[in-house]
Amino acid sequence: MSARPKVQYLTSTSSASSYSSSDSDLSSSSSVRHSMDSTQPIASVEVLRCLRCARAEEITSTDDPSSSGMVQIGTNIYYCNRCAKMTGYK
Ligand SMILES: [Zn+2]
Incomplete structure (x- = not known):
C-alpha cells in the first residue's frame, strides 16, 4: 500500500525532466542566434x-x-x- 504513492511521485519527476530538456533547447537556439550576429559583417x-x-x-x-x-x-x-x-x- 505504501508503494503506490511512490510510483505516482516517480511519474511526476519524469515529466518534470522532459520539461527541463526543452528548456535547454531554448538556450541552444539563442546561442545559434548569437553566432549569426558575429558572422554578419560580410560588408564591402x-x-x-x-x-x-x-x-x-x-x-x-x-x-x-x-x-x-x-x-x-x-x-x-x-x-x-x-x-x-x-x-x-x-
Ligand atoms: Zn575635403
Whole structure:
C-alpha cells in the first residue's frame, strides 16, 4: 500500500525532466542566434572621396558615413569634415 504513492511521485519527476530538456533547447537556439550576429559583417569596403580636397576615407557598407568623418552632400558625393565646414554643410 505504501508503494503506490511512490510510483505516482516517480511519474511526476519524469515529466518534470522532459520539461527541463526543452528548456535547454531554448538556450541552444539563442546561442545559434548569437553566432549569426558575429558572422554578419560580410560588408564591402567603400572609399569615400572628398569632392573638394580629394581626401579618401575607407568605410565599410555597415558604417554610417557621417561617423567616418565624411559628410554626404549628394548621391555618392561627399565632403570631408573640413571641407563641409568651409562650405557650410556642417
Ligand atoms: Zn575635403
